[in-house]
Amino acid sequence: MTNRTFSAASLALVATMATVAASGRDGWTPEQLDELRSMSLASLEPLPRDPTNRVADDPRAADLGRRLFFDTRLSANGGVACSTCHQPDRAFQDGIALARGVGTTARRTMPIAAMARSPFLFWDGRKDSLWAQALGPLESPVEHGGTRALYAHVVADAYARDYEEIFGALPDLSRVPRSAGPVPDQDAVSAWRALSGGQRDDVTRVFVNIGKAIAAYERGMELGPSRFDTYVAALTSGQPPHGILTDAEVAGLRLFIGKANCTQCHNGPLFTSNEFHNTGVAPRPGLPVDHGRLAGATAVLSDEFNCRSEWSDSRARCPELEFIVTGEHTLDRAYKVPSLRNVGERAPYMDAGQLATLAEVLDHYNRAPAAVTGHSELRPLRLKPVELQQLEAFLRTLSGPISVMEPAPARSTQ
Amino acid sequence: MTSTQRIDRSMVRRTVLTLAALAAAISMTACSHAMMMIHGTGAKRPAAGEFGLGPRTSAEGRYVATLEPATPLRPRQMQTVRVSVRDADGRAIDEARISVDGGMPQHGHGLPTRPRVTRNVGDGIYEIEGVRFNMGGWWEFRLAIAGSRGADTVTFNLAL
Numbered sequence: 001m002t003n004r005t006f007s008a009a010s011l012a013l014v015a016t017m018a019t020v021a022a023s024g025r026d027g028w029t030p031e032q033l034d035e036l037r038s039m040s041l042a043s044l045e046p047l048p049r050d051p052t053n054r055v056a057d058d059p060r061a062a063d064l065g066r067r068l069f070f071d072t073r074l075s076a077n078g079g080v081a082c083s084t085c086h087q088p089d090r091a092f093q094d095g096i097a098l099a100r101g102v103g104t105t106a107r108r109t110m111p112i113a114a115m116a117r118s119p120f121l122f123w124d125g126r127k128d129s130l131w132a133q134a135l136g137p138l139e140s141p142v143e144h145g146g147t148r149a150l151y152a153h154v155v156a157d158a159y160a161r162d163y164e165e166i167f168g169a170l171p172d173l174s175r176v177p178r179s180a181g182p183v184p185d186q187d188a189v190s191a192w193r194a195l196s197g198g199q200r201d202d203v204t205r206v207f208v209n210i211g212k213a214i215a216a217y218e219r220g221m222e223l224g225p226s227r228f229d230t231y232v233a234a235l236t237s238g239q240p241p242h243g244i245l246t247d248a249e250v251a252g253l254r255l256f257i258g259k260a261n262c263t264q265c266h267n268g269p270l271f272t273s274n275e276f277h278n279t280g281v282a283p284r285p286g287l288p289v290d291h292g293r294l295a296g297a298t299a300v301l302s303d304e305f306n307c308r309s310e311w312s313d314s315r316a317r318c319p320e321l322e323f324i325v326t327g328e329h330t331l332d333r334a335y336k337v338p339s340l341r342n343v344g345e346r347a348p349y350m351d352a353g354q355l356a357t358l359a360e361v362l363d364h365y366n367r368a369p370a371a372v373t374g375h376s377e378l379r380p381l382r383l384k385p386v387e388l389q390q391l392e393a394f395l396r397t398l399s400g401p402i403s404v405m406e407p408a409p410a411r412s413t414q
Numbered sequence: 415m416t417s418t419q420r421i422d423r424s425m426v427r428r429t430v431l432t433l434a435a436l437a438a439a440i441s442m443t444a445c446s447h448a449m450m451m452i453h454g455t456g457a458k459r460p461a462a463g464e465f466g467l468g469p470r471t472s473a474e475g476r477y478v479a480t481l482e483p484a485t486p487l488r489p490r491q492m493q494t495v496r497v498s499v500r501d502a503d504g505r506a507i508d509e510a511r512i513s514v515d516g517g518m519p520q521h522g523h524g525l526p527t528r529p530r531v532t533r534n535v536g537d538g539i540y541e542i543e544g545v546r547f548n549m550g551g552w553w554e555f556r557l558a559i560a561g562s563r564g565a566d567t568v569t570f571n572l573a574l
Contacts, residue, residue, distance in 0.1 A: 038489075038550070264521055264549060268490055273548035275526045319492050323527040323544025330523075377523065 026241050026250065033235060035257055040232040041225055041400075044269040047116055051314035052307050053131050053212045055166055056219055062405050064162045065217030068210055073154045074138060076145030077102050082137070082214065085109040091342045091402060092221065097284070097353025103142030106287045108353040111346060113221040113402045114339065118274050119320045123335045123351040124296025125276060128320055129312075130215035132305035135207065139183050147181030147188045148207035149173075155206055167209045171202035208311045217405060223270075223341050226400035228253070245397055252394025255387055260365075262391075271340035271398065278334045280369050280376025284352040291373070292351070293334040297326040332374030344396035358395055362388045457519035459552050465571045472566035475502060477559050479568045482539075489574050492527070493545045499538045501563050506538030510561030514542055516554050550574045 055061035121133035137143035180191035234241035276293035307318035368378035468480035517524035533541040
């Protein structure tokens with residue numbers, strides 16, 4: 001009888017322990033727990049090297065890049081820097097539908113943190129490295145609005161010592177006008193054509209190195225843990241995750257990895273597959289025709305600064321270009337799947353800021369309207385209003401800090 | 415004795431509760447699968463035994479292929495996969511032309527890259543580069559093989 005009492009008591013104990021363990025998992029199955037872990041920042045792989053940029057991990061280049069990033073002299077009117085649209089206090093974006101530099105663009109500003117992990121940059125993926133991306137806005141007539149000759153002169157005037165320490169001697173720019181480059185401005189093009197091939201290469205090399213320094217700075221922008229990551233860490237350690245997420249947020253997470261089908265594209269620790277999809281978001285009225293990835297995939301293959309270009313620091317193969325999908329009708333008006341990290345901090349949404357709020361975005365996915373151009377891959381979700389609210393509540397748990405490189409301590413003068 | 419009976423009763427209660435919770439969980443899972451079917455293409459995931467790297471026999475039995483990834487297959491990574499191609503009697507098939515295709519039947523999309531054979535290693539082994547799966551789940555990975563035994567297709571079901 002004593003034995004029986006003991007065994008019954010131990011069985012009861014086991015049952016109690018099982019209940020505690022189950023509550024420690026907050027009702028998730030082992031498969032779901034694996035999926036949650038795969039979406040946690042703890043699963044983020046180390047930052048991949050960028051062999052096309054030999055200064056990618058050089059702290060001196062990152063420090064120069066940081067100063068260039070905030071320097072408005074790198075613009076036609078002296079009023080626009082990278083930080084004009086990529087504002088540090090707004091998770092490096094600007095909070096408006098269409099980015100504004102010296103003019104107004106046709107696209108929504110994208111965030112920068114963790115972008116070094118993305119094989120293709122911009123909404124249409126027309127660039128294949130951070131440094132090649134950084135050069136695009138500099139020569140855009142509506143963003144920085146200047147020319148590569150202007151930017152080479154700014155570096156020679158203001159950053160000569162730091163530049164030469166990293167990249168070697170600056171070229172002689174005394175016979176290079178300040179406005180010259182392959183941009184839509186005819187005078188600038190004429191001045192560019194008047195230069196010798198050697199002069200053009202000299203200018204382009206400085207221009208490319210500006211991009212590589214900015215890229216070195218941007219590589220340091222990494223994401224810090226959100227409440228979602230804290231929740232998954234608690235689940236993983238077996239601690240009861242109480243008080244980290246609300247019931248509505250957990251319900252939203254269940255929908256996110258379940259019937260709302262969000263993880264089809266928004267998967268992994270950055271909540272993106274880094275691919276391109278047409279989700280039937282209507283173009284913003286008044287903008288030029290925009291085919292998204294269909295044009296971007298072709299553009300990156302012929303980009304002056306792509307991985308295969310003479311300006312890359314690597315002669316190795318370029319698998320992303322070698323195995324790229326081009327010319328498929330599915331690419332028409334397909335846009336990059338953005339990371340959902342900090343998504344609650346960066347309304348409005350989509351490639352041209354067409355949707356003002358997260359609620360509008362979720363309503364769009366729920367209704368899945370047909371695409372105006374190309375074919376939407378969405379199917380109606382038929383979620384209830386309360387479920388859409390739960391999804392929105394969950395998305396707002398993905399906000400977290402962004403770590404950036406601090407300015408280097410002032411150097412002693414010698 | 416009385417205390418034992420009390421424990422027994424509480425155990426019964428616990429067991430009943432656990433079973434009820436289990437049943438609820440199972441019915442919820444079934445429910446969410448049903449929803450997936452509504453929103454997906456309706457393709458039915460094959461049985462567990464149909465998954466894996468092979469050996470896998472082609473549709474018309476001409477070839478047996480086995481996948482040998484250079485590193486374990488993971489989502490969102492560009493990867494290299496070797497495939498060993500043999501005939502039904504186990505003889506290596508050299509000089510075959512192999513094209514690669516695939517996708518997610520339940521989501522109706524193909525591969526995010528265009529992988530292809532970049533090297534004939536010899537002894538019936540071919541190297542496929544540019545393989546990427548952009549999410550976890552059930553993927554089909556199809557090889558169209560044109561070799562000395564004729565043209566045939568082998569389809570792998572992969573669980574990423």
